[in-house]
Amino acid sequence: MPTRPPRALLVGHQTWLRAPHASDAAAFLAAVRASRRLHGAWVAAPRTRSAFAAYLARFGPSRERDRAYVGYVALHRDDQTLVGVFNFSEIVRGSFQSAYLGYYGFHGNTGRGLMKEALGLALDAAFGSLGLHRVEVNIQPRNARSIGLVTSMGFTQEGFSRRYLRIAGRWRDHVRFAMLAEDWRLLRRAAARRPKGGR
Numbered sequence: 001m002p003t004r005p006p007r008a009l010l011v012g013h014q015t016w017l018r019a020p021h022a023s024d025a026a027a028f029l030a031a032v033r034a035s036r037r038l039h040g041a042w043v044a045a046p047r048t049r050s051a052f053a054a055y056l057a058r059f060g061p062s063r064e065r066d067r068a069y070v071g072y073v074a075l076h077r078d079d080q081t082l083v084g085v086f087n088f089s090e091i092v093r094g095s096f097q098s099a100y101l102g103y104y105g106f107h108g109n110t111g112r113g114l115m116k117e118a119l120g121l122a123l124d125a126a127f128g129s130l131g132l133h134r135v136e137v138n139i140q141p142r143n144a145r146s147i148g149l150v151t152s153m154g155f156t157q158e159g160f161s162r163r164y165l166r167i168a169g170r171w172r173d174h175v176r177f178a179m180l181a182e183d184w185r186l187l188r189r190a191a192a193r194r195p196k197g198g199r
Helices: 022-034 049-059 114-127 144-152 181-193
Strands: 015-018 070-076 082-092 098-105 134-139 156-167 170-180
Touching (some): 049 070, 114 144, 134 144, 134 156
Parallel strands (some): 098 134
Antiparallel strands (some): 015 070, 070 082, 156 170
16 A cells, blocks of 8 residues: 555545645646536636635635634545545534535546545544534535435435525525534444445
8 A cells, every 4th residue: 555645634545635735736727627527517616826826725724723614635545636625614613513515526536436535534534633513515406426425425415405506607406415423433433344345
């Protein structure tokens, strides 16, 4: 197995997770350009250097303890290419301890289980170092691939939000899913007990 990558926050079998950095700009923007058809009307990823700089200012590494926005990039362990992005937004502390999760993968990494593993690492961070109790994900009803991803990870569907977010110039309906810290701990324990190669 490859050695632990530098600056890695969490490492899986195929992917690893870390904070985004300014040095990612060229590769990030190239991956976004290559993924336009994949992203379609589902997500509006940064497409210019100024947009990436704004993204980094909000979601990039920070010394602030109680941050409202935390972002991670997932990379492939073999070739260090960008696999996807995971953004925790509107982190509310106190008695809430909750956040919204937005994510997107990049072209060339679909259908290989990479985003599923990376999402697991992102949830490990959410319920570990970020200390969250609840993570909510909102997905457009026709985005079958994304809905398949969260349901395969054990998220619970909680509701339907009409005209919830404005994406690509239109207000779009979303389906609401959530994961709780205690649910994730049970799922991780069950996965650890499962024999290798088992279902």
